[in-house]
Amino acid sequence: MEFKQTLKQRANQVESLLKEYMPSEEGYQKTIMESMNYSLSAGGKRLRPILTMEACKVVGGNVEDVIPFAMAIEMIHTYSLIHDDLPALDNDDLRRGKKTNHIVYGEDMAILAGDALLNYAFEVMLSNSIDKENPNKYLKAMNEIAKTSGIYGMIGGQVVDIQSENKQISKEKLDYIHNNKTAAIIIGCMRAGAIIGDAKQEQLDKITKYAKNIGLSFQIVDDILDIVGDESKLGKKVGSDIENHKSTYPSLIGLDESKNIAYDLIQEAKDSINSINKETKFLSDLADYIIDREY
Template sequence: MFHFDEMDAQTLLLYFSLLILSLNFFFQSIKPKLSRLLQPSLETRVKAALLSRKEVVEFLDSSVVKQEDDEEEDEGDVSTISSSTFEFDPYMTSKAESVNKALDEAIPMGEPLKIHEAMRYAILAAGKRVRPILCLASCELVGGEENAAMPAACAVEMIHTMSLIKDDLPCMDNDDVRRGKPTTHKVYGEGVAILSGGALLSLAFEHMTTAEISSDRMVWSVRELARSIGTKGLVAGQAMDISSEGLDLNEVGLEHLEFIHVHKTAVLLETAAVLGAIIGGGSDEEIENVRKFARCIGLLFQVVDDILDETKSTAELGKTAGKDQIAGKLTYPKLLGLEKSKEFVKKLTRDARQHLQGFSSEKVAPLVALTDFIANRNK
């Protein structure tokens, strides 16, 4: 029988250790590349969650069919049953009051006075508070409490307000009216407006970290919020929107328009809902279903916005009407036509409700009602 002496055993152990270290170094060096190759991009995942290329073609080729709302609902659908009995207006009023109180307390007056005045002017203006309410409702959907999600709800509204301040600037959408009042830069000047937007962005992250949740879920939440702002979120949508002004309709399609609005509008609605589900202690499956639901209503919000911009007056909207047409921006009515856009609203509403199947009929009611509110809003 063959035997290793002491020196042979030590040499073998040394070579074996070097092999393990080499393999470990190799896999660590290629791990990031493998992750990027194996994991689809955010844009790919978002598109897959909404309309596939085949669905786009089928939708555009289909004829416009007008149906009664009752015919579109399935009997026994938990979302239909819960929305018919849920008192949405008192719910929205109560949640909005809670959010407004929390925002008021989160941004007290201080030095420099002009910056704080501008921040409070922009964020405390009469808004629908759809995003923070979505955050709170999603938290409660998975069993969490409102007070746990309130810091995140306020953070999302701070970032949303920051985006509105910057959207309204002369170098962007050049708007004079927001939420029925002169835009922030019209009142305080462009320099103060830009600085107040930056301050709101910074405060959003600081404020969200006051939520009493585990460190793992806080890191997860911060990552979600940060991603929604940059080149995978708001910035990407805004950049594509600017570069698409005046394009010939023959050069673009529904997927191009969807990319703009999934990133510019839908992503922050999605993030609001996902943050609520994370903070509420939702499981991975619950959070993913909430994410898919929120992507649908996020795009739904923008389609309705485009329709209202074409059909309502400035007085009715509380912001400048028809500005997208004047700027030559891509809109759903411009690409699909008004009737087809209205049909798209119905499709997204149905898809959103479908993703809520499996949740408690009682806890899902606010989100179903919120979907209907977004689909049927008139300003």
């Protein structure tokens, strides 16, 4: 319970920062800014920006330097949700209890708002990297984010997920989807944070392992919760994976084995991050939180 409050505080901090980085709603093209900001303001746990900033902090970096990158990550995450919700993809009218972007602004504007947020993420990172002391470091950090957001990361995972609908797939393919659709961008944002924080190679490796493990565990726990979760606590319907004949960790290797793997991944993540020998309590608690969510 206490950690949940810490997490909520961090999310609130991200909310305030986001407001500073959102484009002003003005000019002939005002509608697109409104549409972008509508989805950016729609809430969520803000895990990715929190992790970006914490990765920088944990290696002794200056968190101020990484804020534009944390904001950019949330913009990229938000664009992917807007496009995911479109009629041609998941066709969702609601997200977190609010109308989805295309329901409010129309499909045309929602497509452009997604494009605009992806583009704006790079505008924010770039304009805050020019003329800094170590420009190469910022290029490297941006490259981590770009790589893990694209066809060798998040988009790649989405594509394979879409093509696997209503099909039995191998565990190898399921791991590909989990690792790319969710874990990749967590790895990318934490590596970016650590690089900007001047992480040593060893620290960077440890953070990468942590990010990879919590990312995969997060998805496995999602699979598990779809079977054993409490709808009222989750705030969403359970059992939809079975209904949609979706291959999941429990369907491929059983519920108990899935729980064991999710647990082991979290243990390894904690060991990895704690071996950095800095103030890693927040990231360690966060790893526990991922597996303890609601079962």
